[in-house]
Amino acid sequence: MPSGLALTDLGSLAVRSGLGLDSVEAVTEALAAVPADSINCATLICAAHLTTELDDVRFNRIGRAPYQERARLTKRLRECGTAEPVLSRLMGTPSKSGIGTGRARQSLACLMWAEGVKLGNIERAISDQQTLTRRESPGPVQHAAQRTADVLATVVEIAFHVHPTADLGILPDVLPAQLELGIVAGLVPIAWHAEIPLLRPVYLNLARAGLTSPADILTADPALLLDCVGGRPEQRHVVWKAAMAAQEEADEGGLRDRFPSDGN
Structure with missing residues (x-):
């Protein structure tokens, strides 16, 4: 011990x-x-x-x-x-x-x-x-x-307990959500802010399209975003609103760039 x-x-x-x-x-x-x-x-x-x-x-x-x-x-x-x-x-x-x-x-x-x-x-x-x-x-x-x-x-x-001064950053908050949902770290804020639960394939499609952060989603081509959600406009709206809320929260809290865009 x-x-x-x-x-x-x-x-x-x-x-x-x-x-x-x-x-x-x-x-x-x-x-x-x-x-x-x-x-x-x-x-x-x-x-x-x-x-x-x-x-x-x-x-x-x-x-x-x-x-x-x-x-x-x-x-x-x-x-x-x-x-x-x-x-x-x-x-x-x-x-x-x-x-x-x-x-x-x-x-x-x-x-x-x-x-x-x-x-x-x-x-x-x-x-x-x-x-x-x-x-x-x-x-x-x-x-x-x-x-x-x-x-x-x-x-x-x-x-x-064993490393009181360790700086784990966002890992303690984000990793449990990654394990629960099976998604990259950068998309966890989307899950936190989505008004309705999104299925894992939506997050996988977003990551595959290179949309791995709220900022990426907000600047994405609407057609690409629509394709990521399986052609469902209502889900595109949910994802976009979640990205907007997540980005606003990050900017207000000084957390910009803390969520990696590559999921590592």
Whole structure:
């Protein structure tokens, strides 16, 4: 347990979050080993999957080349920017249970979902690459992402406990919404301000068209925006009004340019 973090603090977190004390300790020890400036989206999501509460046996499928699959997933998560102390704990040692591989699959799935990647592409990315027959989806990606969003607030709180001066910017506010909705960070304000809920395909179409921020939407060709919402004028109006409200809020709060236009 990191020095300076009292057991009472850990116990309080466990009680309030519904996580077991072992899970809270695992996340705490992992994040304490990460430099404050290395805490990012990938590191927080992988840290969340150190909790036993997010374990899902449906992701633990072991193929005919488990060591190659484990190495592939480790490489992918490292390329996403996951801090090594968290990544090494996430993967653990190879075991017949496949827990490390399963946790890696879930983490990668959540990262890709939050970046607005299509579900089919996510399922292909986390499936056993050595399978000779049709690849199987190891688990419900959206459900895993939403469960991760539920745990993320506690993970962020732990991060601030062990790194009180860490500057996570908008990440603590935006990342849970990305996991819930499966959209890039720059479009989260649109979801916050939309008068009616918009389906994920609308956000994916916007991102695919390069409209990844309120400013992009406000300056977009109306015909392009209409195409992004499936030719429905009423939905184009909803998106445009949400972009206007989000941009006004950003300008008034001095938040201009805090939401990245590329979703990173």
